[in-house]
Amino acid sequence: MSQATFGDDELFGEAANEMREDVESSLSAGWEALPAADDIWESDADNVLGVLNGLNAVLDVGDAEDHLRDAKKWFTMGQRAEAFDDADDLEAEIGDLEDAIDDITAAGDQVGELTSTIPTLRGTLEDAGAEDSSVDDDDADD
Incomplete structure (x- = not known):
């Protein structure tokens, strides 16, 4: 059985290409794992809490x-x-993906806060409305 010989430069070049492909593949998979734009824009919910x-x-x-x-x-x-x-394109795309992940995470945190705040706010406003109507009823008695 004969064994092919490869020069160090050839092996290094091949490894460099494979490494670049690994980076590109991971970046592509990262983008694909993010939510679709339409999924965050459209909703079938009937109320604000459902949307949130x-x-x-x-x-x-x-x-x-x-x-x-x-x-x-x-x-x-x-x-x-x-x-x-030349790896400037890879470095830029890594930064872009990192920014997108940070933006989505921050938006999720904000939506989470609103999701817990809105029902409390609704209850407060309903209670205020009930108090206003009882005050109006008392004024009508005068």
Whole structure:
């Protein structure tokens, strides 16, 4: 059985290409794991609380953080090994995905706060309306 010989440069170039493909694949999977734009924009709910609960459920980054971590890991490895001729595009896309994940997470936190606040606010306003009507009833008696 004969064994093919490869030069170090050829092997390094092949490994660098595979590393770049791994970063690109992880980035693609990260973007795909994020919620779809239409899912956060459209709702079939009948009231505000239903909309907020639906939105809260959709604002989940899923496995995107894990894919981002993999992309960053392989990107860092490739950079340190000086394996990439030009990695500016990868670095920019990593930043964009990281920003998108941060934005979705922050929006989820805000929606979560509203989801817990709205029922309390509704109760407060209903109680205030009941008090106003009892005051109006008392004034009508005078």
